[in-house]
Amino acid sequence: MHRPIQIIAFFPRLFILFFCLSLLLLPTSGYAGKTSRFPLYSVIVPNVAFWEKVYGVYNSRQGILHDKNDLAIIYGVVDLVDWNTPAAARINKNLIKIARRRYKRILTDLGRGKKPRSREEKRIAALFAHKKHGGYKKARDNIRLQIGQKDSFRKGVIRSGAYMRTIKTIFRQYKLPTALAYLPHVESSFNPRAHSKAGAVGLWQFTRITGKDFMTINDVIDERYDPVLSSRAAAKLLKKNYAQLGSWPLALTAYNYGRPGMVRALNQRKTYTNIFKNHRTGLFKFAARNFYSEFLAALRTARKMEKDRSIIRNHPSATFTVRLKGYADFDQLRRHFKISRTDLARLNPALQKPVLTGKKYIPKGYHLRLPATKFFRSRAKKIGSRFYHSRQIRDRVYIVRKGDTISSISKKTGIPQSRLIRANHLDRRAFLRTRQKLILPSGKIRYHKNTLIILQDRSKHKP
Numbered sequence: 387m388h389r390p391i392q393i394i395a396f397f398p399r400l401f402i403l404f405f406c407l408s409l410l411l412l413p414t415s416g417y418a419g420k421t422s423r424f425p426l427y428s429v430i431v432p433n434v435a436f437w438e439k440v441y442g443v444y445n446s447r448q449g450i451l452h453d454k455n456d457l458a459i460i461y462g463v464v465d466l467v468d469w470n471t472p473a474a475a476r477i478n479k480n481l482i483k484i485a486r487r488r489y490k491r492i493l494t495d496l497g498r499g500k501k502p503r504s505r506e507e508k509r510i511a512a513l514f515a516h517k518k519h520g521g522y523k524k525a526r527d528n529i530r531l532q533i534g535q536k537d538s539f540r541k542g543v544i545r546s547g548a549y550m551r552t553i554k555t556i557f558r559q560y561k562l563p564t565a566l567a568y569l570p571h572v573e574s575s576f577n578p579r580a581h582s583k584a585g586a587v588g589l590w591q592f593t594r595i596t597g598k599d600f601m602t603i604n605d606v607i608d609e610r611y612d613p614v615l616s617s618r619a620a621a622k623l624l625k626k627n628y629a630q631l632g633s634w635p636l637a638l639t640a641y642n643y644g645r646p647g648m649v650r651a652l653n654q655r656k657t658y659t660n661i662f663k664n665h666r667t668g669l670f671k672f673a674a675r676n677f678y679s680e681f682l683a684a685l686r687t688a689r690k691m692e693k694d695r696s697i698i699r700n701h702p703s704a705t706f707t708v709r710l711k712g713y714a715d716f717d718q719l720r721r722h723f724k725i726s727r728t729d730l731a732r733l734n735p736a737l738q739k740p741v742l743t744g745k746k747y748i749p750k751g752y753h754l755r756l757p758a759t760k761f762f763r764s765r766a767k768k769i770g771s772r773f774y775h776s777r778q779i780r781d782r783v784y785i786v787r788k789g790d791t792i793s794s795i796s797k798k799t800g801i802p803q804s805r806l807i808r809a810n811h812l813d814r815r816a817f818l819r820t821r822q823k824l825i826l827p828s829g830k831i832r833y834h835k836n837t838l839i840i841l842q843d844r845s846k847h848k849p
Contacts, residue, residue, distance in 0.1 A: 423563055423634050429659050430679045432458035437676070437683030441571075442690065444534025449482055451489060454530035454672055459513050461489045461529065482531055490526050497522035530672070535575075539684075542575030543691045547699025549576060549589065553617045560621040563634070569620070569641070571684040572677070578613050578735060589613050590620040594811070599623075602736075605809065605825070606746050606778075611735040633658060635678045643674040704758040705733060708766045712774025713747035714754075719773065723756060723765050733757070746779050786822040801827060 426434060436457035444450060447466045453459035464485045466478045492510050496502065497520070502511040514521050553567040573591040574580035586593045588610040594603055600619035601609035609615040627637035627645055635658040640648035647669060648661075655661045662675060691697055716737065720730050731742055733755045740746040748754065756762045784795060792812070796803045806812070809827045818824075 424565060424682060424685075425635065426682060427635075427659050427662070429662055430682075432456070433676055433679035434682045434686075436460070437680045438687055440532055440535050441539045441683055441687040442536055445536040446533055446538060448534040449478070449485075450532045450534065451482075451485055451529055452532060453525055453528050455528060457676075459525070461485075461510065461513075463534075466533075486529055486531075489529060493522045493526040497526065538575050539571065539687065540691060540697065542571050542577070543688055543697055544699050545576040546571070546688070548702050549613050549617070550699075551702060552614060556614075556617050557621055560625055562621055562625060562628075565685055566621075566624055566634075566638075568685045568688050569638070569681060571688050572680045578611060587611060588616045590616045592616060592619065596623070604738075605740055606738055606749055607736050607741075607752070608738055609736045613735075615736060636661075638678050638681055639674060642677040643670060703733070705755050706758045706763065706766075707753040707755050708769065710748060710750060710752050710754055710769075710774070712750050712771075712776065713778050714752075714773050714775070715744065716741050716748055717744055719748070719754065719769075722769065722773070723762060725756075725762075730756075747775055749778070750774075782826040784824045784826055786818045786820055786824060788820050790818055790820075792818070795824065799826060 436452070440450065444463060447468060449464040449466055451461045451464065453461075462485060464481055466481060467474050469475070469478070471477070489510070492507055496507070496511055496514070502508040514525070549570075550567055553570075554564040557564050557567055570576050570589045574589050576589060578589050579587075580589070580591065581587050582591060584593060587608075590610070592601070592610045597603050597610050597616075597619065600622050601615060603610060609619070624637060624641065627640045627648075628634060630645060631637050631640060631648060631652060636648055636652060639658075639661075643651075647667070651661045651665045651667075651670065655665055658678075665675075692699070716730070717727070720727055723730070727742070731737065737748065738746075741748055756766065784799065786795075792803050792806055795801075796806060805827045806824065809825045
């Protein structure tokens with residue numbers, strides 16, 4: 387038997403306003419250390435208060451129904467079933483749908499001039515006391531769902547212990563505020579393997595396009611997965627944003643929205659508050675508009691949780707690195723150091739599957755990370771020339787001919803379309819050019835008549 391839906395009425399608007407005003411009275415240090423580089427503008431106070439509740443009050447079994455433009459307007463919180471329960475997604479979708487319909491009906495009735503009678507109708511009417519009567523109709527189609535994140539945020543605080551000290555050190559080296567080290571709480575909850583639907587990965591959620599400006603990203607190495615290397619890249623990107631935009635609210639918003647778009651917005655609107663209130667484009671939507679508010683809320687919530695003695699944060703691993711003087715086989719090094727494949731891969735998360743499975747060598751010049759013990763340091767001194775290769779393992783390459791498609795090439799070679807697409811970073815509707823070179827993933831290849839496959843050494847171009 388499923389437990390019945392329960393909609394928890396939220397605080398009256400008067401209480402929310404009191405809470406927001408209390409935030410304004412807090413010292414700036416609660417958000418930005420000893421500086422005012424991260425100001426809490428009055429216009430975003432309700433948004434910061436909202437995200438603090440998302441991160442620190444409501445968990446993933448609670449759905450907040452609110453107005454997507456005015457985050458001070460919260461209609462209610464829907465109790466959801468555990469997401470691990472069989473058919474949880476369908477059940478929760480129905481619970482949310484019922485609640486959303488209920489609030490839409492109330493807003494529709496109020497918009498038609500019906501006087502509120504029930505306690506809930508009066509509460510919702512009070513949320514719009516300062517707005518024009520037509521605001522009910524607009525709000526009816528403006529209801530947004532936000533799932534609580536307290537439980538996942540808490541896990542992120544635990545994980546952050548393994549990385550925070552290193553990230554702060556990196557940011558000091560780049561002469562950046564150490565408060566920026568808390569940004570992964572918004573991006574990934576400090577999960578170095580985090581993936582987004584947009585293809586962003588790692589602690590700092592770099593996309594492939596943006597990441598290539600600051601890191602090595604290819605089939606052999608993807609530095610977005612390495613917490614240290616990606617943190618250096620994030621420091622460079624944030625520093626560049628700040629240099630061009632002149633303030634951290636703008637620089638942080640640009641981290642989500644993109645620097646070119648934020649430069650255009652600044653030229654048009656002149657200040658962050660004007661951008662927040664008035665900037666409307668196809669891409670500057672809810673996520674970009676709220677990004678700085680989320681950062682402030684995450685910073686404040688994380689610092690509170692760090693003081694909670696019941697939360698024991700992870701400790702960083704003591705490691706050192708060895709620069710490889712040539713191309714090296716992953717398994718051969720693993721055996722030399724007497725370390726498991728899982729542990730060596732965990733310490734070197736930038737190494738991709740072709741390296742871990744022996745289809746490619748670890749690139750020349752790579753800094754192999756190892757446990758900082760006397761044993762490993764001793765073994766590191768014994769890496770001789772016999773471990774190194776002068777060239778990378780060559781790729782098998784297919785030359786695209788006129789009329790070829792991913793589907794036809796898949797039939798010719800026997801390699802599934804999905805593997806061809808992944809290996810060549812193609813969109814599923816990607817256009818192929820005649821004479822284009824496609825990498826053929828490792829495995830057996832079916833050689834059809836007139837199929838041209840060559841071996842190519844790409845080590846000069848990519849590691």
